[in-house]
Amino acid sequence: MADRARNQYGLGKAVTFNVITPMTRFGTLVVGVLLSIFDRFKSTQVTAKELAFLPFVHWVVVKRDSFPRVSDSQPAEDLHYDYLFFLSTFNGPWGPYIEAFADVLYKPLDLVWFWSVGYPFARPVGPLKAYIQRNQIESDHSYSAYPGASVRDVRAALELRNEVEKLFQNSGGLSPERFAVEFDRLLISVQNKLGTFGPV
Amino acid sequence: MLNLTNIQGNILRGYASFPHAQFLFFEIQNADDARAFIQRLLETNAVTPALWRAKPDATLNIAFTFEGLRALGLPTESLATFPCEFQEGMKPRANELGDIDESSPEHWDDPWKTHRVHMLISIYGRTEPALAAHCQQLRDSLPNGVQELKDSQPAGLLHINGEQTRKEHFGFLDGLSNPAIEGVPDDGGRDRQDVGNPDEKGRFRKIPLGEFLLGHPGEGGEMAPMPLPHLLAHDGTYLVYRKLEQDVVRFRRYLDDQADAFARTIPGPLPDGVSPQKFLAAKMMGRWQDGSSLIEHPDAPREDRRNAFGYAGDPAGARCPLGAHVRRANPRDAFGFGGKTMSRHRLIRRGIAYGKFLPKGEEQSPQSQEKRGIIFIALNSGFDQFEFVQQKWMNFGDDFEQGNDTDPIAGNRPTIGGRQSAQMMIPGDEATGRRPFICFDIPRFVTTKGGDYFFVPSLAALGLLASGRVVA
Numbered sequence A: 001m002a003d004r005a006r007n008q009y010g011l012g013k014a015v016t017f018n019v020i021t022p023m024t025r026f027g028t029l030v031v032g033v034l035l036s037i038f039d040r041f042k043s044t045q046v047t048a049k050e051l052a053f054l055p056f057v058h059w060v061v062v063k064r065d066s067f068p069r070v071s072d073s074q075p076a077e078d079l080h081y082d083y084l085f086f087l088s089t090f091n092g093p094w095g096p097y098i099e100a101f102a103d104v105l106y107k108p109l110d111l112v113w114f115w116s117v118g119y120p121f122a123r124p125v126g127p128l129k130a131y132i133q134r135n136q137i138e139s140d141h142s143y144s145a146y147p148g149a150s151v152r153d154v155r156a157a158l159e160l161r162n163e164v165e166k167l168f169q170n171s172g173g174l175s176p177e178r179f180a181v182e183f184d185r186l187l188i189s190v191q192n193k194l195g196t197f198g199p200v
Numbered sequence B: 001m002l003n004l005t006n007i008q009g010n011i012l013r014g015y016a017s018f019p020h021a022q023f024l025f026f027e028i029q030n031a032d033d034a035r036a037f038i039q040r041l042l043e044t045n046a047v048t049p050a051l052w053r054a055k056p057d058a059t060l061n062i063a064f065t066f067e068g069l070r071a072l073g074l075p076t077e078s079l080a081t082f083p084c085e086f087q088e089g090m091k092p093r094a095n096e097l098g099d100i101d102e103s104s105p106e107h108w109d110d111p112w113k114t115h116r117v118h119m120l121i122s123i124y125g126r127t128e129p130a131l132a133a134h135c136q137q138l139r140d141s142l143p144n145g146v147q148e149l150k151d152s153q154p155a156g157l158l159h160i161n162g163e164q165t166r167k168e169h170f171g172f173l174d175g176l177s178n179p180a181i182e183g184v185p186d187d188g189g190r191d192r193q194d195v196g197n198p199d200e201k202g203r204f205r206k207i208p209l210g211e212f213l214l215g216h217p218g219e220g221g222e223m224a225p226m227p228l229p230h231l232l233a234h235d236g237t238y239l240v241y242r243k244l245e246q247d248v249v250r251f252r253r254y255l256d257d258q259a260d261a262f263a264r265t266i267p268g269p270l271p272d273g274v275s276p277q278k279f280l281a282a283k284m285m286g287r288w289q290d291g292s293s294l295i296e297h298p299d300a301p302r303e304d305r306r307n308a309f310g311y312a313g314d315p316a317g318a319r320c321p322l323g324a325h326v327r328r329a330n331p332r333d334a335f336g337f338g339g340k341t342m343s344r345h346r347l348i349r350r351g352i353a354y355g356k357f358l359p360k361g362e363e364q365s366p367q368s369q370e371k372r373g374i375i376f377i378a379l380n381s382g383f384d385q386f387e388f389v390q391q392k393w394m395n396f397g398d399d400f401e402q403g404n405d406t407d408p409i410a411g412n413r414p415t416i417g418g419r420q421s422a423q424m425m426i427p428g429d430e431a432t433g434r435r436p437f438i439c440f441d442i443p444r445f446v447t448t449k450g451g452d453y454f455f456v457p458s459l460a461a462l463g464l465l466a467s468g469r470v471v472a
Helices: A025-040 A042-050 A095-103 A106-115 A127-136 A151-170 A176-189 B030-043 B064-073 B083-090 B091-097 B128-138 B248-264 B278-287 B325-329 B383-394 B461-468
Strands: A004-007 A010-023 A056-062 A082-091 B020-028 B057-062 B119-125 B146-156 B156-160 B163-165 B237-246 B352-354 B373-380 B423-424 B437-442 B446-456
Touching: A010 A025, A010 A127, A025 A042, A025 A056, A025 A082, A025 A106, A025 B146, A042 A106, A056 B083, A082 A106, A082 B030, A095 A106, A095 A127, A151 A176, B020 B030, B020 B064, B020 B128, B030 B057, B030 B119, B030 B146, B030 B461, B057 B064, B064 B083, B064 B446, B083 B091, B083 B383, B083 B446, B091 B383, B119 B128, B237 B383, B248 B278, B248 B437, B278 B325, B373 B383, B373 B446
Parallel strands: none
Antiparallel strands: A004 A010, A010 A082, A056 A082, B020 B119, B020 B146, B057 B119, B057 B446, B146 B352, B156 B163, B237 B373, B237 B446, B352 B373, B423 B437
16 A cells, blocks of 8 residues: 555655545535635634644545546446545544544544544544544555645745845845845745655 | 642652652562552551651652552553553554654663563652661561562762762753642752743743642643543552663763864853853753853853743853753743643652762773662653653753754754764854854763653552452
8 A cells, every 4th residue: 555655766755645524415516615615715724734743635525427538438336425535635543544534633623524424423532433443445546746845835935935046136246245145135034944755 | 728748749849858868679579468568558648648747767658550559459441541651551552752763661670671560659858877777667668569679770869079969970960850849848948949831921831730730730721631530540640660761981982082073063161160061061961060051151151040031032042052951841921822722731750869989080980880870750641751852852852943853951862874873953143243053963871771650649549459349
């Protein structure tokens, strides 16, 4: 199984996380409305984006008659429920990841997962962990463009490149003394973006 | 409901007034002998509870590894309910814990290297003769089926310049900050101030008992998974024992080597009594050697032990670097979210030094070759609490915006460019004009030399174990 994302250069820092839960038709209707609200009003995503150990969270609903078939010859499945896919990657151990979700993101979790059959609520976290374990699907394949970089590493690298390019563009005619001042300013602006990185 | 007469001592409150200690290790070869031995200790009130009527001259406490519980004859149905980290023990988890290279188990000291310890008996004394007498008394009472493993581990408060002190070998005051726990009387005294977890208003709240003691509600109102039967687990805890050797000469030499370069980042003179070495050491530790906080006193130590400070007001680490040891070990409010993403990762620490302090100027003397370090003892209601801190905060830096960088004091040293070393960013301070400084090539200062995971039963549970009638 490939729960740790990897590419040809090695094993990544992010762990994949897929939970598939059944929903009734009414649940599908409500979750569809909720997800469109999350999509439209970006302010609802702020907390999730601030959780930097969480690179990616994605919810998608697949209706009972919409599951793909490899070919027309594959018989269509007769499913009793629609399914909610919760797809994510995270850094670090599984338990604390679920706990942080339950402690910080319990409102959106409860709002969306409430409509899944047998959902126990995010708090207390013990039943939630059991529910996730029962419905979690391991990844057969996952891909990471930067296996040696966490989401923080990527953000830091982008900011660092931005700042260095700015200095490069603006420092052409500077005296050595003035350049030193500008370089120190650059260094202090990126000082917490210079940690070592690479696969661990 | 807190029953302090049922909980073993040195868990909720430390043995601060017992400066001498001896850790004895045993192998249980005959379960009946071991059970009778424990029964005798209980009948003679030899096991020290958290609350005593009259202060003893020496204390005694017992803990078991998983193999120890098996050797005591605990049924498989009960053994299987203990957490997997405990079942495996510390040695097989060396990779997860960063015990690699010099710290790997093949380099550990005995008994850890060659044996699986079954039982740990910790004895603390108010005086050295009291400690020695108590150890002798215990050894005299050992039955044939309980074998002591060599070497036992002496430990105790250090003497520096003839004075007994709570400092550790690198010169820092230790044991300054333990969790303040709901329902437990303050353990602070004059010299200490325990703090709990941050809340959403930026204040500190006490931590629920269940984070440290089995059978009680913890964070989120939940109980940690309990081994069966509940009487065996209730009021018990899990103990992490690690023998950590400190290379004082290497630490001081590194500070000396970096001093000039670090001093060049500081505008103007340093305050009286603050050398670049002392300033750099404080930046790496996150506190001055006298214990005062860098958040409250960023320029010079003030012998101020107040501990209720936060990091939220220092987001870039201008005062206390983001990667400093104490900021990693307990990030307080540094992550935001009202402390919710750190609140389940707290530990009670009961560490105590071993070996003699190396006086300044003796770095070349034969004394420098002596072994010294700290017996790291942490207590938690699940080993995931300790392992999270060790893996994610000591040996990884992502949560602190430090990439893969490890703890500058206690972290392991990954191989970078063919060399084992670490780096640490000491952020600059726009307010004072101090420029950023990167500590490169930080060698390993702390090496693991042994340890294991232990279960500390309550006194009632010790009685149950001694009876041999445990049914899961």
